[in-house]
Structures are given as C-alpha cells and as structure tokens.
Amino acid sequence: MRKTYAFLGRVEAVVAGVFLALMVVLIFAGGVARLLHHPLNWTMDVSTCLFAWACFLCADLAWRRDGLMAVDILTERLPETAQRLLTLVNYLLIAGFLAFLSGTGFWLSWISRTRTFQGIPGVSYSFVTASLAVGGLLLLITxxxxxxxxxxRADPAPAQ
Known part of the structure; x- marks a missing residue:
C-alpha cells in the first residue's frame, strides 16, 4: 500500500509539472499568435483547465510533505496531550471536509457532463469540475x- 501511495505521489508530481509547463507554453503561444494577428482564444481556456488540475495536485504534494502553512503560535504553548488531541481533531475535520468536497465534486462533474467547456465543441465542463473531485480524493487519501x-506514532511529540 505504501509503495502504491509513493508511486502515486511521483505520478502526481510529474503530471502537475507537465500541466504547469503546458500552461506556460499555451499562454505564451496565445500571446505570440495574438501579436501575429491570429489569436488562439482557446489557449487561455485550456490553461484555466490545466490550472485547476495543477492546483489540486500541487496542494496534495504540499500536504504530503507538510509544506502547507500552519499557525501554531497558540497550540505550541499547550501541553503535549492537548497538542496531540488538537492535531487529531484537525485531521478529522480536514478529512470530513475533503470527503464532502470529493462527493460534491463527483456530483458536480456528473451534472455538468453535458455542458460544453467555454463553448468548445466536444469538450465537457466535467474535465474542469473533475479536478475538484479527484483533487479532494487525493487530499483525503493523504x-x-x-x-x-x-x-x-509511539512518540507523543506534536506533529510539525
């Protein structure tokens, strides 16, 4: 299970990096095309879709590495037992929110499947809304x- 989880993290990192690079290329290509009087209006729309996916993937990568912002000015002054209890309560609140987010995201993807994305024929808006569902699910797994x-953890030291 841990090997699969680690592999998933590597895949997420590669996909997020590719999406971020594609965003830059598409936005640059759209700017150059506009300069040449042949605008590619779809480049911004595709970049927006890639941005939604990259945000959730990068959020999961940061959460895996404890790289998200934390404010612990008050909690670090609490006794260790209270710190541990508060950490567990935080994790449970986060898990509950992410479960709700994922469920709602899958529902939103389902009901928006017939809507076209920015009027592009054959491209469903579900490609964008699925980022919410999949991203929330990845964050929930983490x-x-x-x-x-x-x-x-046997050591009752507070999580950092």
Whole structure:
C-alpha cells in the first residue's frame, strides 16, 4: 500500500509539472499568435483547465510533505496531550471536509457532463469540475495516511 501511495505521489508530481509547463507554453503561444494577428482564444481556456488540475495536485504534494502553512503560535504553548488531541481533531475535520468536497465534486462533474467547456465543441465542463473531485480524493487519501501515522506514532511529540 505504501509503495502504491509513493508511486502515486511521483505520478502526481510529474503530471502537475507537465500541466504547469503546458500552461506556460499555451499562454505564451496565445500571446505570440495574438501579436501575429491570429489569436488562439482557446489557449487561455485550456490553461484555466490545466490550472485547476495543477492546483489540486500541487496542494496534495504540499500536504504530503507538510509544506502547507500552519499557525501554531497558540497550540505550541499547550501541553503535549492537548497538542496531540488538537492535531487529531484537525485531521478529522480536514478529512470530513475533503470527503464532502470529493462527493460534491463527483456530483458536480456528473451534472455538468453535458455542458460544453467555454463553448468548445466536444469538450465537457466535467474535465474542469473533475479536478475538484479527484483533487479532494487525493487530499483525503493523504489525510487518512497522516491520521494512521499519527495514531501509530509511539512518540507523543506534536506533529510539525
């Protein structure tokens, strides 16, 4: 299970990097085409879709590496037991929110499947809304791994 999770993290990193690079290329190509009086209006729309996906993938990568912002000025002054309890409550709140986000994202993807994305024929708006569902699910998986590691941890030191 851990090897699969680690592999998934590597795949996420590659896909997020490719999406970010494609965004830059598309926006640059759109600017050059506009300069040459042959605008490619679809480049901004595709870049927006890629941005939505890259945001969620990068958020999961940051969450995996504990790279998200944390404000612990008050909690670090609490006793260790209170810190651990607060950390667990935070993880559970995050997991509940992400479960709701994923479920709602899948529902939104389903109901928007017939809507076209920015009027581009044959491209469903679900390609964008699925980023919410998949991103939320990836973040939920990471949160569940964090909860399991937290509960297994023998050392009662607070999570950083």
């Amino acid at each position: 949160t569940l791994f964090k909860i399991a590691a937290f509960l297994r």
